[in-house]
Amino acid sequence: MHPFRFAVQVSELDFDTWRERVRWYEELGFSVISTPDHYLMQQWDPVALQAAVAAETTLAGVGSTVLNVGLRQPIDLARMSATVAAIAAGGCELGIGAGWMSDDYDIAGTPFDDPRTRLARLNESVEVIKRLWSQESTTFSGKYVSVQDAPAVLPLPLPARPKLLLGGTMRHALGIAGRHADIVSVFPSVASGKIGWPGWAAGSTVERTAKQTEWAREGARQAGRDPQDLEFSTQVTFTGVAPDPAPVQEQVALATGVSPSAQDDSTIFLTGTPAQARERLQRRREVTGLSYFVVFDLANNYANPDGAGLPTLPGGSGPAGYDEYMEAFSEAVIQPLTGQ
Numbered sequence: 313m314h315p316f317r318f319a320v321q322v323s324e325l326d327f328d329t330w331r332e333r334v335r336w337y338e339e340l341g342f343s344v345i346s347t348p349d350h351y352l353m354q355q356w357d358p359v360a361l362q363a364a365v366a367a368e369t370t371l372a373g374v375g376s377t378v379l380n381v382g383l384r385q386p387i388d389l390a391r392m393s394a395t396v397a398a399i400a401a402g403g404c405e406l407g408i409g410a411g412w413m414s415d416d417y418d419i420a421g422t423p424f425d426d427p428r429t430r431l432a433r434l435n436e437s438v439e440v441i442k443r444l445w446s447q448e449s450t451t452f453s454g455k456y457v458s459v460q461d462a463p464a465v466l467p468l469p470l471p472a473r474p475k476l477l478l479g480g481t482m483r484h485a486l487g488i489a490g491r492h493a494d495i496v497s498v499f500p501s502v503a504s505g506k507i508g509w510p511g512w513a514a515g516s517t518v519e520r521t522a523k524q525t526e527w528a529r530e531g532a533r534q535a536g537r538d539p540q541d542l543e544f545s546t547q548v549t550f551t552g553v554a555p556d557p558a559p560v561q562e563q564v565a566l567a568t569g570v571s572p573s574a575q576d577d578s579t580i581f582l583t584g585t586p587a588q589a590r591e592r593l594q595r596r597r598e599v600t601g602l603s604y605f606v607v608f609d610l611a612n613n614y615a616n617p618d619g620a621g622l623p624t625l626p627g628g629s630g631p632a633g634y635d636e637y638m639e640a641f642s643e644a645v646i647q648p649l650t651g652q
Contacts, residue, residue: 498521
């Protein structure tokens with residue numbers, strides 16, 4: 313069983329204070345500072361952001377949740393992540409996925425292929441990336457990905473090998489993750505290609521998530537890997553941890569249509585008292601294997617750049633109050649559980 317650790321996901325930062333911000337994340341105990349990858353959203357470029365953060369931090373790693381292989385070349389992903397892993401104090405987690413949001417493809421003017429095609433491209437991309445990290449020269453000719461006599465992305469052996477994070481929702485995708493990934497990131501079902509509540513909560517119950525993680529373990533066993541080596545992660549979209557959590561839970565319910573009881577059973581919500589929150593994470597790890605939780609910094613995220621449209625959290629609303637809440641969350645959840 314893997315020990316608990318936490319990452320924070322941000323998509324943009326204040327131009328004047330971003331350096332102080334990322335150091336503050338380290339002080340809170342986040343082991344990784346991660347970024348999403350969506351053209352639809354207003355956000356900093358995820359690759360440039362990772363490099364900038366790597367240059368400013370002294371403990372934390374950087375990562376992506378996740379970069380879309382349908383819109384990015386594997387050789388570029390391999391080179392970027394190997395470079396960042398070499399300079400980031402905590403290394404680099406290369407998170408990649410097949411791409412599920414059709415709007416990103418529309419904006420890029422790229423066809424949005426069927427799921428089977430997108431997953432086949434992901435599988436080929438992973439094969440190429442792993443070879444570029446380990447071979448002096450790589451030639452690969454697949455149906456969707458090809459490289460010819462490509463040199464290793466950095467001199468071998470790599471100064472620090474990136475960790476490979478693969479995300480998925482359904483059995484096929486999670487099987488691919490189990491065969492290849494260091495970290496398997498489990499998402500609720502998004503078969504429609506659109507984010508929606510309360511459907512995401514229904515697709516992320518503890519029971520449903522346990523099935524998903526078992527699909528990844530099956531993939532590992534089929535590849536001759538030890539399933540115990542897989543680290544399982546998910547994104548926690550809403551946190552509301554307070555001595556009296558009822559007002560937060562009700563506000564989340566109004567915003568999402570997800571009742572407080574359904575929040576308790578969803579792996580992408582974390583609401584309750586500090587003791588309840590810790591107990592729920594421990595139970596989720598016991599039942600599903602989840603040990604690595606990516607928390608959104610809503611004060612610096614495309615989903616809520618001004619603190620508007622989401623529940624008022626303990627300590628007040630807006631970035632200043634939310635920062636106080638983040639500090640309280642760190643004290644109540646991150647610091648007691650990290651490494652346990």
